[in-house]
Amino acid sequence: MDNQRTVPFFPYSKFFSSQEKELTEVLKDVLNRGAFILQKDVTEFEKNIAEYIGAKHVIGVANATDALILALKASPLQPGDEVIFSSHTFVATAAAIHFAGCIPVPVECGPDHMIDPKAVEAALTPKTRAIMPTQLNGRTCDMDALQKIADRHQLLILEDSAQGLGSKYKGRFAGTFGLAGVLSFYPAKILGCFGDGGAVITNDEGVAEKIKLLRDHGRNHEGQVVIWGLNSRLDNIQAAVLNFFFRDFAKIVDRRREMARIYHKNLSNIEELKIPPAPDSSADHFDTYQNYEIEAEKRDELKNFLKEKGVGTLIQWGGSAVHQFKDLGFKTTLPYTENLFKRLLMLPMNTLLSNDDIFYICRTIQNFYKN
Numbered sequence: 001m002d003n004q005r006t007v008p009f010f011p012y013s014k015f016f017s018s019q020e021k022e023l024t025e026v027l028k029d030v031l032n033r034g035a036f037i038l039q040k041d042v043t044e045f046e047k048n049i050a051e052y053i054g055a056k057h058v059i060g061v062a063n064a065t066d067a068l069i070l071a072l073k074a075s076p077l078q079p080g081d082e083v084i085f086s087s088h089t090f091v092a093t094a095a096a097i098h099f100a101g102c103i104p105v106p107v108e109c110g111p112d113h114m115i116d117p118k119a120v121e122a123a124l125t126p127k128t129r130a131i132m133p134t135q136l137n138g139r140t141c142d143m144d145a146l147q148k149i150a151d152r153h154q155l156l157i158l159e160d161s162a163q164g165l166g167s168k169y170k171g172r173f174a175g176t177f178g179l180a181g182v183l184s185f186y187p188a189k190i191l192g193c194f195g196d197g198g199a200v201i202t203n204d205e206g207v208a209e210k211i212k213l214l215r216d217h218g219r220n221h222e223g224q225v226v227i228w229g230l231n232s233r234l235d236n237i238q239a240a241v242l243n244f245f246f247r248d249f250a251k252i253v254d255r256r257r258e259m260a261r262i263y264h265k266n267l268s269n270i271e272e273l274k275i276p277p278a279p280d281s282s283a284d285h286f287d288t289y290q291n292y293e294i295e296a297e298k299r300d301e302l303k304n305f306l307k308e309k310g311v312g313t314l315i316q317w318g319g320s321a322v323h324q325f326k327d328l329g330f331k332t333t334l335p336y337t338e339n340l341f342k343r344l345l346m347l348p349m350n351t352l353l354s355n356d357d358i359f360y361i362c363r364t365i366q367n368f369y370k371n
């Protein structure tokens with residue numbers, strides 16, 4: 001029998017300590033410069049990300065939820081417009097639509113857990129003005145199918161690409177397809193900081209200008225207030241931390257794809273599971289495995305078994321699709337998504353995992369289904 005291991009779902013306490021010396025230097029440098037708000041570290045970070053994903057503008061904001069709200073506010077959408085989104089997403093997607101004065105319309109996801117283009121078409125009404133696909137788990141949706149629907153019905157696309165940094169569809173990065181996309185730098189995201197952080201991505205000059213005003217009290221370069229604004233700036237100290245982690249981003253993506261390969265190799269023979277596609281299994285998709293979300297028979301028993309064996313797992317969104325929060329006023333039933341949510345489970349996926357950790361997790365799952 002295996003020696004028991006402890007593999008937390010996400011090792012928050014090791015996030016700093018694993019590179020304590022280097023990170024302390026980064027923090028000291030920013031603090032000694034007194035560079036707290038919208039200083040060069042933010043500008044550099046915005047430039048780094050924009051170059052990497054091939055976008056004209058990346059604008060650092062306080063978090064991805066704000067990024068979505070600001071993107072919607074900077075778009076031509078009007079109060080009362082309907083925005084279609086996949087119910088397999090964080091409540092923040094729908095909350096942003098709500099706080100922009102629009103109406104969130106949840107639809108089904110498909111077998112790949114991404115928004116189902118057929119469900120989007122079925123949900124169209126004369127009030128539909130936009131689609132907000134979630135680039136979930138480090139995978140980018142079939143953007144051709146969504147773009148076709150958008151073109152046919154003159155809809156905007158705004159991407160909740162909070163989980164999508166580095167992920168591509170047909171060679172193009174998540175967040176760069178629609179009028180705007182967003183990024184989250186929540187600690188457990190593929191590029192995380194030491195608190196909250198986010199960004200808006202856009203190729204549209206007008207949207208970019210508006211976001212820069214909205215995030216900083218509506219003030220322009222001369223300090224004149226020209227529109228009603230908010231305070232939603234990416235902290236300069238977080239930007240410095242992000243610049244530090246971003247230097248290794250290519251390695252981070254490679255490592256996550258390598259871990260997905262190991263999971264795939266060691267789990268693909270278990271009939272009771274449905275696991276994510278292996279890296280390079282499709283020419284169209286380049287996945288970065290923000291999450292390794294499996295479908296499992298006897299999901300709750302498996303989760304408990306793994307816990308007894310020292311392995312932390314997580315059920316995304318606390319186990320509810322957005323439309324299942326009836327207190328928010330949703331009346332829809334989405335049978336496919338509801339059934340799927342009884343089976344979903346996320347296995348540990350972060351760069352502090354060793355190959356032996358993953359082998360141990362896979363052996364433990366094998367043992368669970370053998371008995």
Ligand SMILES: *Cc1c(COP(=O)(O)O)cnc(C)c1O
Nearest residue numbers: 063064065090092162163184186
């Ligand atoms: C993390 C996340 C958000 C929110 O990001 P914050 O930076 O925490 O506001 C929104 N949508 C999705 C899909 C996410 O995963």
